[in-house]
Amino acid sequence: MDLDLSPDEQAFRDEVRAFLADHLPQHLRDGAEATPTVFAEPDIGREWQRILHRKGWLGYHWPVEHGGTGWTPTQRYIFEKECALASAPGLPVLGLKLLAPVLYTFGTPEQKAHYLPRILSAEDYWCQGFSEPGAGSDLASLKTVAVREGDRYIVNGSKIWTTHAHFADHMFCLARTDAGVKPQQGISFLLIDMRQPGVSVRPIIGLAGDHEVNEVFLDNVEAPARDLVGAEGQGWTIAKFLLENERGGSCLAPALIADLGRLRAEAGRQPAGYNGALIHDRSFAGALARIELAAQALEVTELRILSDIAQGREPGPQTSLVKMVASTLRQEVDGLSMRLHGYAGLQLATARPLYGNESPEPIGGKAAQVAAPAYLNSRAWTIFGGSNEIQRTIIAKTVLGL
Numbered sequence: 001m002d003l004d005l006s007p008d009e010q011a012f013r014d015e016v017r018a019f020l021a022d023h024l025p026q027h028l029r030d031g032a033e034a035t036p037t038v039f040a041e042p043d044i045g046r047e048w049q050r051i052l053h054r055k056g057w058l059g060y061h062w063p064v065e066h067g068g069t070g071w072t073p074t075q076r077y078i079f080e081k082e083c084a085l086a087s088a089p090g091l092p093v094l095g096l097k098l099l100a101p102v103l104y105t106f107g108t109p110e111q112k113a114h115y116l117p118r119i120l121s122a123e124d125y126w127c128q129g130f131s132e133p134g135a136g137s138d139l140a141s142l143k144t145v146a147v148r149e150g151d152r153y154i155v156n157g158s159k160i161w162t163t164h165a166h167f168a169d170h171m172f173c174l175a176r177t178d179a180g181v182k183p184q185q186g187i188s189f190l191l192i193d194m195r196q197p198g199v200s201v202r203p204i205i206g207l208a209g210d211h212e213v214n215e216v217f218l219d220n221v222e223a224p225a226r227d228l229v230g231a232e233g234q235g236w237t238i239a240k241f242l243l244e245n246e247r248g249g250s251c252l253a254p255a256l257i258a259d260l261g262r263l264r265a266e267a268g269r270q271p272a273g274y275n276g277a278l279i280h281d282r283s284f285a286g287a288l289a290r291i292e293l294a295a296q297a298l299e300v301t302e303l304r305i306l307s308d309i310a311q312g313r314e315p316g317p318q319t320s321l322v323k324m325v326a327s328t329l330r331q332e333v334d335g336l337s338m339r340l341h342g343y344a345g346l347q348l349a350t351a352r353p354l355y356g357n358e359s360p361e362p363i364g365g366k367a368a369q370v371a372a373p374a375y376l377n378s379r380a381w382t383i384f385g386g387s388n389e390i391q392r393t394i395i396a397k398t399v400l401g402l
């Protein structure tokens, strides 16, 4: 594998850098750096999305005929890496990277024509209604029921851990449409409008005081039959396709590498409480170097998966490897950040709000302010999208053939 950029790719990287320098506003960089949660708040994520949409640089994982950019896998990677290095906010991935591939792969022409442009333009904000109390790792035991009545489904049940449901106007949802068959065969994939009577959202507050996830209750909620994606009973197949994209379709290494670069630079300065820069502490420097090497290895694996996808191969179970390694590294990076910012970070853990209005120079700097909440929040990485234990089982069965 040739890891050097070709002259064309270098020119593309320079174009992206120049665009970011000119069009990524400072308040969005500040907002992204002050974000301790996995997803950026929609006010900053969507503002950045609109800027990219105007430039025609969204949907870069999508096929050109549906509004994609036509970039090569390497170009996509360069773009994500430059965005991470420039502290660009995360984009709303639930619509752009999870639902969109489902729609252009399994959707009807009407669904594609209606929803895809609205995902690109940030008009619709989506949440993912898969998990339920008692159905997380074991999704096949989900109990939400959708009953067909004429040209609509009536949906009843509840969802949990629904990220950003309190912002979302739409939910893609798994519901049981047939109780008389094998559990996996009776599940369907429905699109639900969250702005209707019968939908209620209750917050779940995270360890660091953040409101990122929710419980969602569906009480006689209606979904038009035209918003069933794929065939009735095909939900399990579609969910597996979506989860593979969730676990490995995104590039996770660029953000890790960017954060590690910032940590290395900060550790080279004299932090309060040390008799010398932390980078000279052998155990810290050793841990940092080990994590940097692992992040670089992850980067190569992600590039290989992107190249597979470009050649028409589905990402497959190797995405479980990516999810597992990236989640563990994310927690290790946030652990190092806590070690660096230590006491200042902990003291500031409750000094909210983190977005926008805080004093321009918080004590210990923005990185210290965000260190503890990010450390606490990133415990979730090894759980959401399928826990690491579940990924190990998938790898054992499908990759190692055990």
Ligand SMILES: Cc1cc2nc3c(=O)[nH]c(=O)nc-3n(C[C@H](O)[C@H](O)[C@H](O)COP(=O)(O)OP(=O)(O)OC[C@H]3O[C@@H](n4cnc5c(N)ncnc54)[C@H](O)[C@@H]3O)c2cc1C
Pocket: 127, 128, 129, 130, 131, 132, 134, 135, 136, 137, 138, 160, 161, 162, 163, 164, 213, 380, 383, 384, 385, 386, 387, 388, 389, 390, 393
């Ligand atoms: C921050 C966050 C955001 C999330 N966002 C969303 C979202 O937007 N939409 C959505 O639908 N879901 C979301 N989830 C839910 C997430 O997908 C589930 O939490 C996850 O799949 C685990 O399910 P569970 O919580 O029911 O735990 P359980 O399945 O009950 O698992 C509990 C523990 O048992 C272990 N375990 C379970 N089964 C096995 C097994 N067979 N072998 C070995 N170990 C096992 C698990 O690894 C875990 O450690 C989110 C979760 C978090 C934490």
